[in-house]
Amino acid sequence: MKEIWQIIIAISIMLGIARAQIENQFGRFENRAKEKTVIELAPKKLEIIPPVLEQVIDPNEYVVGPGDIFGVNIDAMENMYYNITVGPTGDLLIPGVGSENISGLILIKGIDILKHRINETFQNARIDISLINIRTFKVQIIGAVNNPGFAKISALTRLDEAIDVIEGLHRYADEKKILIKRTGENNIIVSLANYINTGSLNDNPILKEGDIVSVPYIEENKQQIYDTFKKMPVIVTGFVMEPGAINFFPGYSLQDYIGLAGGVSEIGNYSKAYLIRSGKKQAADLESIVLPGDQIFVPESTLNILFGKNSLLQTVTAFTSLVLTYLAIQSK
Incomplete structure (x- = not known):
């Protein structure tokens, strides 16, 4: 009888280890995606050799500058x-x-x-x-963009290309009222939305040295934006498809980051996701705004805990089967 109980205990331990391995696959900090998701912080390099031109440079219009x-x-x-x-x-x-x-x-x-x-x-x-080659320089792009700062561009780069260098517009950017502050000239307001719809190059001008591009936020979303220079990523773990570190985007909610992490896995509980801020669990819903350094955890669904692979029900069933087998053997 002692040997049978030892076998029962050994099998129970094995089932527990198997379940622990499944849990470790989802939701442990050391088990993150191999690559950072979505957007990398490292800036893109704009190659200009050989230069890619819209058309032949007009010598009566092109302005010479340092780097040409x-x-x-x-x-x-x-x-x-x-x-x-x-x-x-x-x-x-x-x-x-x-x-x-x-x-x-x-x-x-x-x-x-x-x-x-x-x-x-x-x-x-x-x-x-x-x-024989055109120069590069930097222009400053601020406001509702994904990686505000200086963009390295060429002397013939247009506004949309410069914004692509800093990883595009923020989701709440007002693309109809982009302000370009130009040294020694009047400021201009352009609409990339109009450029996309009509092809108007007046709304997608070639940028000049010294330009400052300011992209405003949509007014109704402006209050929820938390602009910061902090580069701390948001950590998304638990039962999501691609757990790991994701770059911080001002104004993004808890459900946005879960989406950026590939969404909830088949056995994750979307509605029970929660925030950890400064080491403390925060009362939050899916619409809660996330801050730099926050951690998001998506727990396993209750249904999977009870009835899924290596679930509690399976463990109890296996244990019961062993006990019944033992009793049957003893009764003979």
Whole structure:
């Protein structure tokens, strides 16, 4: 009889371990998604070599600035060719000739000035100058965007492309009233919604150096926005499809983050999800606004605990079967 009871206890322990392994699969902090979900904090790099253009650059409209690269060919007693970048102060330094400030000039005028300067040193030389690559710079984008800050763009980047660099508009962004503050010029208000609907390039302008883009929030959602520079992610664990760390988005609710984590698994209890803030469980519903560093836990459904795989009912049934088997053996 002692051996039978030892077998019963061993089987019970095995069933308990099996259930613990199932629970560990969902809802433990060490068991997260292999990759961070949704949006990565690392900024995208906008490659411009070779440049991707909408159309041929018009030398009567393009404005030269620091970072533009020129090819300079001087055919005098011997042929000389240089790739030269416009410096941070706007000067183009030509070997054997000197420097000339061409920043802020339209392309055709800048090339004329450079040719005249080279002719002073190399008289009667054939001179060819061409813009061979366009510059990059940073513009500041603030407000209702997913990763506000500075976006690295090229001299021909439009507003929609710049917003893509910082991971797009916030869900509550008012895309019809985007303000562009422009140095030395009047501020302009554009509508990306109108650009999408009509294709109006006036609502999707090419950005300039020094521009500040401000995207407002929709007025009715503005009160629930918690803007912060904190980079602490929101941790979603429990019985969800992709548990792990998700970047913080101002104004997103508990159910939004559960959705970003792939949704509730088949055995999770969506309605019983709760928040842990500063180490304490918070009374919250699915519409509660989440803050940086919050933890969201989705528990297992009661139905699965009672009737699912390795459930309490299965454990009791197995234990009862062993007891009945033992009693049957003893009665013989």
